[in-house]
Amino acid sequence: MQEVQEFATRVVENVERVIVGKREAIEFLLVALLCEGHVLIEDVPGVGKTMLARAMAISLGGSFKRLQCTPDLLPNDITGVSVFNQKTNEFEFRPGPAFVNILLADEINRATPRTQSALLEAMQERQVTVDGVTRPLPRPFLVLATQNPIEYE
Template identity: 80%
Template sequence: MATVEHRENAVTRFAQRIVENVERVIIGKREQIEYLLVALLCQGHVLIEDVPGTGKTMLARALAVSIGLEFKRLQCTPDLLPNDVTGVSIFNQREGRFEFQPGPVFVNVLLADEINRATPRTQSALLEAMQERQVTVEGVTRQLPSPFLVLATQNPVEFEGTFPLPEAQLDRFLMRLPLGYPDEVSEVEMLRNLRKRHPIETLEPVAEADELWALYDQVTDVHVDETLEQYIVGLVAATRSHPDLALGASPRGSIALYKTSQALAALRGRDYVIPEDVRQMAALTLPHRLLVKPESQLRGRTATGIVAEIVERQPLDMGGVR
C-alpha cells in the first residue's frame, strides 16, 4: 500500500483551531476532542461516558464556545418532564392566545447531562429531535436550529436512581466516547491553570458556525473504495452472527462507521479513506449498538472487546485500496 500523505485542507485547518482552543480547557485529550469534531462534521450525536469528574460537561461547553454555537445544559433528573425538554404552550392573557415557549432542545449544542437519570418517557422526548431534527408539541411540528448536536453524558458506575437507555435510543447516537483519566503531567498542568479562574470563563470563539456548511460537503466527497465498503459491511455483519451477542449492529451502525471514517480521513488531511480509519472508528461507533448475552457477560465478555476481536479477525482484500 502506498504511503499515506497528510496534507492541510479546510477541514484540518478548522479542526486545528478548535482543538487548540478546547485544549486550553481540556488538557491531554486531543484525540477525544478530534472525535467530537468527527461527530460534528457528520452531524451526529455523541454519548460521552465515563466516571464523574473527567471533564465531560466542560468538554461539551468548550466545543460549543469555540465554534460560536448556542449552548444549553439540561440536567436530567427523575422528575424532568418531556415538556421540560421540548417546550410548552402558555396562555398569554394580554394577547388572548397560547404562545409556544421553546424548551432547551431548541439550540445548536444541547448537553443532556446524566441522561440516564431521566425517566424513559423523558428520554423518548429526545428521540425525534435526535433523528428528525424536529419536535412535535401539541400536534405542531417545529424544526430545530442547524447545526444541532446532542452531547449526552452518563456515569457507567452509578446505577441507583438511573434508567438505562433503551437500544433504540442508543442506536441514535453516532458514537459512544469514553474520556478516561488524564495522565499525571496533564493533571499537574490542569491544577496550574485553575489557580485563579477557570479557563472556560475566558474562552473565545475561534470559528463560525457558517464554516461548517462547506466542510460538510468536503467530508461527504471523501472517497471510500469499494473494497472498504465491503469491509465496513463485513464488520457490521459479523456482529449479527457472533455467538456472544444477542443483538448485532443495525444498518444505522454501517452508516455511522462509513460517515465517521470519511470525516476522520478529512480531518487527517486526506480525500480518501484508508483501512485504519475504519478500524479506528469501529471501536466508537459499534459497541454501544450491541447487546451481549447474559451468559457471555458472566464470562467477562464486553461489547468493546468483541468489536476489537472482530476488527482483528475480519479479512480485508487490500487490492485497489490506496
C-alpha cells in the first residue's frame, strides 16, 4: 500500500508542475485511473482540461490522444478501420484514437448516440469491435470526457 501512495504522490506532484491550483481534479483523475474508471468533466472552455489529460498521460509514461466530438464523427473514427492493402491482397487494421492510455473525448455531448455507443464499449469492455473482430485496448485505459455547461443554458 505504501508503494501505491508513493506512486500517487509522485504523479500528483508531477502533474501539478503543469496544472496549478487543481489538485482535487488531479487526484480524482488518478483515482479513476487506478480504479479502472472514467471521468466526465463539465467546465467552460479554456480552463486546462486538455492539458490536465496530457500531463497525466506524460506523468504516467503513457500515450494520449484528443478526440474532438462532433455530430459527423463516426464510430470508426474512434475505434479504427480495416483498409484493403493492394500489395498483400489483405485487409489491414488501422487503429483509431481509442488505442491509447488516456483518451480525451472533448465535447462528448456533441457526438451522436451511435458514436457514443462505440466509445461506451471501449470504456466498459476495454475493447473495441471492428468488422466483427474484437481488439483489446492498452492498459491502463481511461476516457476523460468533457462537455461545456454553456450549451445547456
